[in-house]
Amino acid sequence: MTVVADQDVQQLLELARNKSQEGRRLLVATISDLFEASGETLTERERALMSDILNKLIRDFEMKVRRELSERLARRGHAPREVVLMLANDEIEVARPILLVSEVLHDQDLVEIIRHRTIQHQLAIAMRQHVSETVSDALVETGNSDVIKALLDNGNARVSTATMEYLVEESRRVDTYQEPLVRRSDLNPALARRMCLWVGAALRSYILGNYEIDPTELDDVLEEVTDETVGAVTEDEEIAEDSSVRLARGLADEGRLTVEMLVQVLRQGEIALFEALFAEMTKLRLRLVRRIVYEPGGEGLVIACRALEIEKPQFTSIFLMSRKGRPGDQRVDPEELSRVLALFDRVQSAAAQIVIRRWQRDPQYLYAIKRIEESGRRKAS
Structure with missing residues (x-):
C-alpha cells in the first residue's frame, strides 16, 4: 500500500495548476509535509511526481515562497535532492537555509556551488555544522579572506594538514587569520610555534614604532612568551x-x-x-x-x-x-x-x-623580524 493515495496525487496536480500565491504556498506546504510524514516509505513514482511538480514550478514561485520551501526542506533528510540542489543554487536569500544545514547535499554539490556561485553562498557553506576536508579545500581555494576566516572560525570544519600549513604561512600577511588559527584545536604545536614567531615579530615592529623601549629587552620578552606558549623547539633537538x-x-x-x-x-x-x-x-x-x-x-x-x-x-x-x-x-x-x-x-x-x-x-624568529622590517622599509620608500 502506498502512502500517497490517488486522491493525494490528484490534489497535488490541482494545486500545481493554481497560479495564485496562496495556491503556491499551499502546494509547498503539502509536498513538504508529505516528504516529512512519508520519509523513505514513498515509492519512486510518488517521489518522482512531487519532484517533477516542484522542478517545473519552482522558478515561477515568488522568492518569498521559494524561501519558505527552502526553510521547510533544509532539515529534512528525505527531501528530493534535485529540488534541494535547485534551491541551493538559487539567490542567497533562498539558498542560505539549505546551504547551512541540509544533509542532502553531497561534498561535490557543495564544491560546485563554491566554484560557481557568490561569496555569500561560500560564506554560508563555510558556516555549516559539518564541513569536510574536501569542501574546506575548495573554500580556501577561493582566496577570499572573509570566506577563509569564516571557515577557520568554524570549529567543526575539518581542515587537512596541508591546507592548515598553507593558512599558517598565509597568516604572515593576512592578520585576520591569526586569531582563529591559534584558537583551533587541530592546530599542531609546531605550526602554532611557527605562527607565534611572526605574530611576535609583527608585535615587536608595532611596539618599537610606538613606544620607547630597548629592542634587545623587547626581544627577550617576546621570545620568552613564545616559548611559554607553545614550547621551545630548537634546531639542535634534531641533532x-x-x-x-x-x-x-x-x-x-x-x-x-x-x-x-x-x-x-x-x-x-x-x-x-x-x-x-x-x-x-x-x-x-x-x-x-x-x-x-x-x-x-x-x-x-x-x-x-x-x-x-x-x-x-x-x-x-x-x-x-x-x-x-x-x-x-x-x-x-x-x-x-x-x-x-x-x-x-x-x-x-x-x-x-x-x-x-x-x-x-630562534633563527625563525630572527627571520620573521627581518621580513617585518623589510616590509616596513618597502612601505616607507
Whole structure:
C-alpha cells in the first residue's frame, strides 16, 4: 500500500495548476509535509511526481515562497535532492537555509556551488555544522579572506594538514587569520610555534614604532612568551647528542670550561669537541657555531670572541687553527688575517654581546623580524 493515495496525487496536480500565491504556498506546504510524514516509505513514482511538480514550478514561485520551501526542506533528510540542489543554487536569500544545514547535499554539490556561485553562498557553506576536508579545500581555494576566516572560525570544519600549513604561512600577511588559527584545536604545536614567531615579530615592529623601549629587552620578552606558549623547539633537538656535546655540557656545568681549554682542544685537532665547547660558551646552536667558525671572512668569529671577551692573541690562534677545519683550501691569506685583526680591534665587547643575544634567539624568529622590517622599509620608500 502506498502512502500517497490517488486522491493525494490528484490534489497535488490541482494545486500545481493554481497560479495564485496562496495556491503556491499551499502546494509547498503539502509536498513538504508529505516528504516529512512519508520519509523513505514513498515509492519512486510518488517521489518522482512531487519532484517533477516542484522542478517545473519552482522558478515561477515568488522568492518569498521559494524561501519558505527552502526553510521547510533544509532539515529534512528525505527531501528530493534535485529540488534541494535547485534551491541551493538559487539567490542567497533562498539558498542560505539549505546551504547551512541540509544533509542532502553531497561534498561535490557543495564544491560546485563554491566554484560557481557568490561569496555569500561560500560564506554560508563555510558556516555549516559539518564541513569536510574536501569542501574546506575548495573554500580556501577561493582566496577570499572573509570566506577563509569564516571557515577557520568554524570549529567543526575539518581542515587537512596541508591546507592548515598553507593558512599558517598565509597568516604572515593576512592578520585576520591569526586569531582563529591559534584558537583551533587541530592546530599542531609546531605550526602554532611557527605562527607565534611572526605574530611576535609583527608585535615587536608595532611596539618599537610606538613606544620607547630597548629592542634587545623587547626581544627577550617576546621570545620568552613564545616559548611559554607553545614550547621551545630548537634546531639542535634534531641533532643527536654525541660524546663531544655531552662532555662540553658536563664541563660547563662544573664550571671548568675556559678559553685556555678551548685553544688547547683546537690545537690538539679535536674539532668536534672544539665546536661543542664553543657552542656552550656562546650559548649558540651548534649549526650556527659551525657556520660562524668556518665561514669566509671571519666576521662572525670576531663578534663571538669579542662577546666572550677573548684576548687578541687567543683569538688569533683560534682564527688560524680554525681555518684548518674548513673544507677545501685551508690556507690563510695574509690580507685576510690583517683585515680580521683590524676588525677585532674595532668591535666593542658590549656591541658584540648584543649581536650574540640576537643570534641566540630562534633563527625563525630572527627571520620573521627581518621580513617585518623589510616590509616596513618597502612601505616607507
